Amino acid sequence: MAISTLGSGIDIPSLVSQLVAAERAPVENRIARGETAAKTQLSAIGALKGAFSGLKTALDKLRKEDGTNARITNVPEKAGFTATAATSAAVGEYDIEVVSLATAHKLTSAGKPAETKIGTGKLIIEAGDEKIEVEIKEGRNTMADIRSAINAAAAGKGVSASLVNADDGQHLVLTANDTGTEGKLRITTTGGDGGLSALVYDPGVQTSMTETVKAADAKVVVDGMERTSSSNNITDLLPGVTLTLKEAKPDETFTLKVSTDDAALKTTLQSFISAYNTAIGLTKSVTAYNAETKTSSALTGDSMVRGLQAQLRTMASENVVALKDLGVKINTDGTLTLNTADMTKALAEDPGALSRLFGGEEGYGAKLEDMLGSVLEDNGLFDSRSDSLNARLKTYNTQYEDLDRRMESLKTRYTAQFTAMEQMVTQLQGSSGFLAQQLGSL
Known part of the structure; x- marks a missing residue:
């Protein structure tokens, strides 16, 4: 203003x-x-x-x-195992001997030309608690077809199938997913034209496939006490301690130390x-x-x-x-x-x-x-x-x-x-x- x-x-x-x-x-x-x-x-x-x-x-x-x-663990070099400890593990020392490792069962078929038709019917694969039924149909029954059918039916459980092309032909290889005797494989067939008998593994009855790796449990000795395990990862041998077995060292003892x-x-x-x-x-x-x-x-x-x-x-x-x-x-x-x-x-x-x-x-x-x-x-x-x-x-x-x-x-x-x-x-x-x-x- x-x-x-x-x-x-x-x-x-x-x-x-x-x-x-x-x-x-x-x-x-x-x-x-x-x-x-x-x-x-x-x-x-x-x-x-x-x-x-x-x-x-x-x-x-x-x-x-x-x-x-x-807790912390101390394991000598080349002991054949490693170890980890949870908070619940007791402080102490343990003499450990890895006698043998757990292995996964492995079977191999006879060699066949890649284009060979194996047969039709149903494969029944038992692996531990798993039972896998695989339908093999006409026109989709080469080794490669069967490999794919097994993996699809198993869906990552119990067994896995692969192929090896060797000088004598193509081999179907079946490997148990779980180590130890608990994962041992048994293969039978039913129905079809009978050609799938080439893939049977039923000891005492019929074994057409060859056992290339035997299913075996791990064996470890702790402070003179023996323990077998279907796995190379043992979580309940020493409370709070997980042992991972890497190599068998029979007759050799190594000291595991668990400390604060x-x-x-x-x-x-x-x-x-x-x-x-x-x-x-x-x-x-x-x-x-x-x-x-x-x-x-x-x-x-x-x-x-x-x-x-x-x-x-x-x-x-x-x-x-x-x-x-x-x-x-x-x-x-x-x-x-x-x-x-x-x-x-x-x-x-x-x-x-x-x-x-x-x-x-x-x-x-x-x-x-x-x-x-x-x-x-x-x-x-x-x-x-x-x-x-x-x-x-x-x-x-x-x-x-x-x-x-x-x-x-x-x-x-x-x-x-x-x-x-x-x-x-x-x-x-x-x-x-x-x-x-x-x-x-x-």
């Missing part, structure tokens, strides 16, 4: 703007301070939630069996300690007060954060002896430090120490898990505080809008008042000029 300044000479728009700004500043600054504080606190709460989530993730790994009971995987446990425990120290450190930094600079942190004096810090420190203090026995020291500032040499010694003397401390339903790990779960759950402490701060930020937006409306109204009022004043001054100046003329004429 352009207003003449010929009367009083006052720049009314500029004056009104300055007066409105002076009225606005203290209120706007108060709102801005509140908004900044809320945003700072919201950021601090988000950082705390991230730190406590990281601590829970690290704790979850320790709470699992593979976090506290990790110290490296894995150190990594898992150190990850927990790092996450714990991050959480403790953050609770201190966001509530700190600098007496020299008289500067507060985002959550200085916040009872919720100080309460969380106190809970962490109290639970650790209650288990100070168990932690110390594992090489974990509680420092004066509440953080933790791991002495790996002491941990290795402790686990060698007591492999279950770490599991007892962090596993179970009543120990340190369980209590810390409950505490972290309650603050991190939906609508827990962190979510509730964040919701409260976000609601406060919305009120500041409303306050800004109300302030804008009040200042616009004030501007209108000031403009009207100064405009009226300007009009009055202009009138007075006109009257003064008229009187001056009249006096001059006298």
Whole structure:
């Protein structure tokens, strides 16, 4: 709005703007301070939630069996077997001899020219618990046709068929999918023109096919005790240990060692300690007060954060002896430090120490898990505080809008008042000029 300044000479728009700004500043600054504080606190709460989530993730790994009971195996080179150990495996040493390997039954037919029609009817193949019936029809009964028909009917179970083109003709080769005597093959026929008898293998009755690999079970000796197995992967010989037989080494004994995987446990425990120290450190930094600079942190004096810090420190203090026995020291500032040499010694003397401390339903790990779960759950402490701060930020937006409306109204009022004043001054100046003329004429 352009207003003449010929009367009083006052720049009314500029004056009104300055007066409105002076009225606005203290209120706007108060709102801005509140908004900044809320945003700072919201950021601090988000950082705390991230730190406590990281601590829970690290704790979850320790709470699992593979976090506290990790096992490692040691097998000499060229032992004829490999081994892996689950967390349930007992620590110890075992003398193992691989006497023989399990083999898959294999049969081979006589050689025939590739285009030869073998016969028609039904092949019945028994492989362990599998019974496969294969229909062989006229016009689709060469060795290649029969091979394809068997594989289609078996669908990967029991037996697989292949062809070998040798000097004496084409051979059909049938191989049991499972090793050991349990997968042994038996082949009979029914119906048709009788030509499929060339593929029969029924010991004691008729055997047209040649047994090229005998079905045999594996044999292994552990600490002088013999065990046979239809598979070269044995999972139930030593609880928690899987033996994979690679080569027969009769009359040769090799020592399998199952021990605590110290490296894995150190990594898992150190990850927990790092996450714990991050959480403790953050609770201190966001509530700190600098007496020299008289500067507060985002959550200085916040009872919720100080309460969380106190809970962490109290639970650790209650288990100070168990932690110390594992090489974990509680420092004066509440953080933790791991002495790996002491941990290795402790686990060698007591492999279950770490599991007892962090596993179970009543120990340190369980209590810390409950505490972290309650603050991190939906609508827990962190979510509730964040919701409260976000609601406060919305009120500041409303306050800004109300302030804008009040200042616009004030501007209108000031403009009207100064405009009226300007009009009055202009009138007075006109009257003064008229009187001056009249006096001059006298």
